[in-house]
Amino acid sequence: MEDVNNLWQTYFQNADKVYLKKKEAIILEGEVTESVYYVKNGCLRSWFNKDGNDVSFQFFLEGSFLLSFDSFMYDEPSLFTVEAILPTTLYVIPKKQFKEKIAESSELKNAVFRVVCERMRHYQRLFLSRIKDTPQERYEELVKNNSDLLRKIPQHYIASYLGITSVSLSRIRCRK
Numbered sequence: 001m002e003d004v005n006n007l008w009q010t011y012f013q014n015a016d017k018v019y020l021k022k023k024e025a026i027i028l029e030g031e032v033t034e035s036v037y038y039v040k041n042g043c044l045r046s047w048f049n050k051d052g053n054d055v056s057f058q059f060f061l062e063g064s065f066l067l068s069f070d071s072f073m074y075d076e077p078s079l080f081t082v083e084a085i086l087p088t089t090l091y092v093i094p095k096k097q098f099k100e101k102i103a104e105s106s107e108l109k110n111a112v113f114r115v116v117c118e119r120m121r122h123y124q125r126l127f128l129s130r131i132k133d134t135p136q137e138r139y140e141e142l143v144k145n146n147s148d149l150l151r152k153i154p155q156h157y158i159a160s161y162l163g164i165t166s167v168s169l170s171r172i173r174c175r176k
Helices: 002-012 069-074 095-104 106-132 135-145 147-152 155-162 166-175
Strands: 016-020 025-027 035-041 043-050 053-061 081-084 088-094
Touching (some): 035 095, 053 155, 095 106, 106 135, 135 147, 135 155, 135 166, 155 166
Antiparallel strands (some): 016 088, 025 081, 035 088
């Protein structure tokens, strides 16, 4: 998505920067999101609370856009929290400014559309994987397609993302 990164520099180079410490949240479950974020560096995860346990379902590395779509588009409370896993630098674009820039530029609108399509693709694959794949298969797919995540993200978040316990993940890793 190199072209998206270039467009970011073109349209949002004057955006405010936010620095997050490890475990600091930028989007909170239950609150309305009024901004779009772009990850300059670091790593974040989105998660929700299920019966007192947090369930990770997305990770964001350098060059990623993030927001709570329902919250941003429909002014509804976010269904999840986004927090830093590592110290992270984000650029922040307020909703009004973001929508104005998209209205002004078909190039930017097309780039945002591609980002949304990629995100939908990710969620669809995650959903189907939870239905049809074993935990072992989900782990192998993660290793194959996102090995850099495994180096940056603590194993208990990886286990949560895969829908298994940390103990189960350790067993799967030992079998490799």
